[in-house]
Amino acid sequence: MQTFFNVARTELRLIFQSRAQLVNMFVISPILALVVGLGTGAITGGFSETPRLRVDWIDRDQSDLSTAFAAQLRTANSNLVLCPIDNDEDDVCRLDNRDTLDEDLARERLIDGDSLALIIVPDGFESDLLDGRSVSVTYRSNADLTASDHILETVQAVTQQISGSFVAVAVAPDAVESAEGFEFPDNASRQRYQENVYDVATELWAQDLVQVSFEQTIDVGDEDSQVSTAQIGFGQSIPGMSTMYVMFSIFPAMTALILERENWTLQRLVMTPAPRWHLVGGKIAARFVTGMIQYGILFGVAALLGISFGGDVLALVLVMMGFVFAICGLTLALATLVRSEGQANGISLLLTLTLAPLGGAWWPLDITPQFMQVIGRISPVAWAMDAFQALIFEQGGLLTVLPSVLILTAIGLVFTIIGASRFSYE
Amino acid sequence: MPTMLEVQNLVKEFKRRDGDIVKAVQGVSFDIHEGEIFSLLGPNGAGKTTTISMISGLISPTEGDASIGGHSITKEPLKAKALLGVIPQEIALYPTLTARQNLEFFGRMYDITGQELVKRVDEVLEFIDLVDRQNDRVETFSGGMKRRVNIGVGLLHRPQLVYMDEPTVGVDPQSRRRILDTVLRLRDEYQMAVLYTTHLMEESQELSDRVGIIDHGKLIAVGSVGELTQQVGEEDRLVLNVGEQIVGEELLGRLKSEINGISNVSYANLAVDGAAAQGEINILATRGRKALPDVITLLNDVWIDVSSIEVREPDLEAVFLNLTGHALRD
Numbered sequence A: 001m002q003t004f005f006n007v008a009r010t011e012l013r014l015i016f017q018s019r020a021q022l023v024n025m026f027v028i029s030p031i032l033a034l035v036v037g038l039g040t041g042a043i044t045g046g047f048s049e050t051p052r053l054r055v056d057w058i059d060r061d062q063s064d065l066s067t068a069f070a071a072q073l074r075t076a077n078s079n080l081v082l083c084p085i086d087n088d089e090d091d092v093c094r095l096d097n098r099d100t101l102d103e104d105l106a107r108e109r110l111i112d113g114d115s116l117a118l119i120i121v122p123d124g125f126e127s128d129l130l131d132g133r134s135v136s137v138t139y140r141s142n143a144d145l146t147a148s149d150h151i152l153e154t155v156q157a158v159t160q161q162i163s164g165s166f167v168a169v170a171v172a173p174d175a176v177e178s179a180e181g182f183e184f185p186d187n188a189s190r191q192r193y194q195e196n197v198y199d200v201a202t203e204l205w206a207q208d209l210v211q212v213s214f215e216q217t218i219d220v221g222d223e224d225s226q227v228s229t230a231q232i233g234f235g236q237s238i239p240g241m242s243t244m245y246v247m248f249s250i251f252p253a254m255t256a257l258i259l260e261r262e263n264w265t266l267q268r269l270v271m272t273p274a275p276r277w278h279l280v281g282g283k284i285a286a287r288f289v290t291g292m293i294q295y296g297i298l299f300g301v302a303a304l305l306g307i308s309f310g311g312d313v314l315a316l317v318l319v320m321m322g323f324v325f326a327i328c329g330l331t332l333a334l335a336t337l338v339r340s341e342g343q344a345n346g347i348s349l350l351l352t353l354t355l356a357p358l359g360g361a362w363w364p365l366d367i368t369p370q371f372m373q374v375i376g377r378i379s380p381v382a383w384a385m386d387a388f389q390a391l392i393f394e395q396g397g398l399l400t401v402l403p404s405v406l407i408l409t410a411i412g413l414v415f416t417i418i419g420a421s422r423f424s425y426e
Numbered sequence B: 001m002p003t004m005l006e007v008q009n010l011v012k013e014f015k016r017r018d019g020d021i022v023k024a025v026q027g028v029s030f031d032i033h034e035g036e037i038f039s040l041l042g043p044n045g046a047g048k049t050t051t052i053s054m055i056s057g058l059i060s061p062t063e064g065d066a067s068i069g070g071h072s073i074t075k076e077p078l079k080a081k082a083l084l085g086v087i088p089q090e091i092a093l094y095p096t097l098t099a100r101q102n103l104e105f106f107g108r109m110y111d112i113t114g115q116e117l118v119k120r121v122d123e124v125l126e127f128i129d130l131v132d133r134q135n136d137r138v139e140t141f142s143g144g145m146k147r148r149v150n151i152g153v154g155l156l157h158r159p160q161l162v163y164m165d166e167p168t169v170g171v172d173p174q175s176r177r178r179i180l181d182t183v184l185r186l187r188d189e190y191q192m193a194v195l196y197t198t199h200l201m202e203e204s205q206e207l208s209d210r211v212g213i214i215d216h217g218k219l220i221a222v223g224s225v226g227e228l229t230q231q232v233g234e235e236d237r238l239v240l241n242v243g244e245q246i247v248g249e250e251l252l253g254r255l256k257s258e259i260n261g262i263s264n265v266s267y268a269n270l271a272v273d274g275a276a277a278q279g280e281i282n283i284l285a286t287r288g289r290k291a292l293p294d295v296i297t298l299l300n301d302v303w304i305d306v307s308s309i310e311v312r313e314p315d316l317e318a319v320f321l322n323l324t325g326h327a328l329r330d
């Protein structure tokens, strides 16, 4: 293993000796990401439709009052989409043709980031309210309860209105009953009666008839639906540009192998008593580390600017590792095919500049035509960008990005095996 | 003496792009004993580098095998490689690393680490006389200095056998002398066996305990310099410089048939591509001095001017000419 680490360490030294490499990594890539981030933030932030906040809605009461509750919620926040009742032809709810929801599915959707919150209206909502008993509506979200939560605020506002109006409803029949066959003898007694009603009302008010009980599913940090344009722009540009620069820093390894052959250092390495895989593996490991450093630089800069990348750091790092590995494998496979430095340079530039936009590194794939979104899937960049988007904008976690990570790892493995089996000096 | 390297019937065929098969090495066998300098002498393209590349595990033989210290290069390649010091024809160094960094890097590839590595690198730097430039990048070195680092890298793990592939090509006379002395020191001070390739008969003659003569992928003679020159017998070699005049096959044939005692005649143009011809006629003859007047007469008859004449005692050049019918240098 000592020879493996020796190869890897020296390769890193050679990579970081190059001034061009350092400038690209530490200066140009952050500047580009910032400029592009400011640009896309202004564009997508300014022109895109208002964000739609998916909230799952399970109505066990199916009463006039629960329907009114839903209507009140929509009025209070026009961005809310109650799923499944508000679903449209484009399946904005992401329900895949289902028109009902049960609690288990809803919980899964929460974890996957398909919905931002879940509201359950219990059976007996209407009758309990009419009888003046307190009612408990369940509210569930991924968001940290201490953080400001736009949706939660809406729900709280509506429940207060409902409580307010039902205090009046509950109190009024009492007043009528006591008034039956009864005339107020004078204004004073009318006054007393009104005071009485007021007392009952405030008493009931204090009971806060509709209560929302909070439950937290998983802690994923802030869910700020009032996303700033900076967050929108950098949330796209930082993963996008860093993913492109990861390719810029790994693909040239193809050239490095050709140069080493010309330098005869590759031949000298092959003649040392180190196993072949230490040579290949060591060089790949060095490029892998380089790729991760490139990601680290751009995400680090963005973190300093206060951009949020979701709460799941482990998931974020796994996505990066998956992508870097896929590109390392691809580079190895290509290195066994290219014949000259010029060819290698051409291929790395061409690949970077097609795979990046194709996979959504320059602009979100969501804004491209449907066929582009499908074609884009041939680019490993698309799988990485999907996963980054899920983590940054949709509160996804490890489970959400796992498929992307697995696909990237598989791409990396396949190419590594092809490359390693083709790698021989002759 | 125990055998350090045993080469058995090595064959290498290359497939060219157009499908043709190049038989670069066609069944080469020889041994190298511990602590001896063995040189492989042959013209460019004879198959020296290809033979060495197979021995060092860079390319795999089409047929045959070789073993270093008893370890087969095909069956136990890593063990065989560990015993071999590698000094390729090209400068095989990282230009942007310093001399010391290059030595340390390749030293670690032979599993030398820690204090031992520091010690060995210091020793080698001393040996190649580059202690004062050890922290300069190799790319800033002169050709001769690079050669020395290239040699040093091959010696770090104190191999019992080193190969040196034409280490004096493109080197100024002073550096070349230094390299030849180094080769002798490796044998005399460090008891290393050296496999030395060259197309220069003088180097072979000076250095070698034994010589293998190789041409067109075949080893045509093996032995000490004395044994080999004896094969040519008493024949002298006449070297006639004819300048820009081109000499044809017909005249060479006449020289051989019309003058007594001549066993072999060849013509070589030593000029580099494009320059004016620099013809040289090589003649092998018993009692060469006696044949000389007849040779001059015949050349005068056909209007060939001879600008200089040299009579040489039997040497490896003569052996080569005798065995192959052509000069080593063409």
Ligand SMILES: Nc1ncnc2c1ncn2[C@@H]1O[C@H](COP(=O)(O)OP(=O)(O)O)[C@@H](O)[C@H]1O
Binding pocket: B014, B015, B016, B022, B023, B024, B042, B043, B044, B045, B046, B047, B048, B049, B050, B051
């Ligand atoms: N990789 C290769 N592919 C095709 N032919 C080769 C290759 N390497 C060497 N040769 C041919 O094999 C012959 C021997 O070459 P080489 O061993 O380099 O000669 P030397 O070292 O004695 O000058 C030459 O004719 C050369 O053109």
Ligand SMILES: [Mg+2]
Binding pocket: B048, B049, B050, B089, B165, B166
């Ligand atoms: Mg050669």
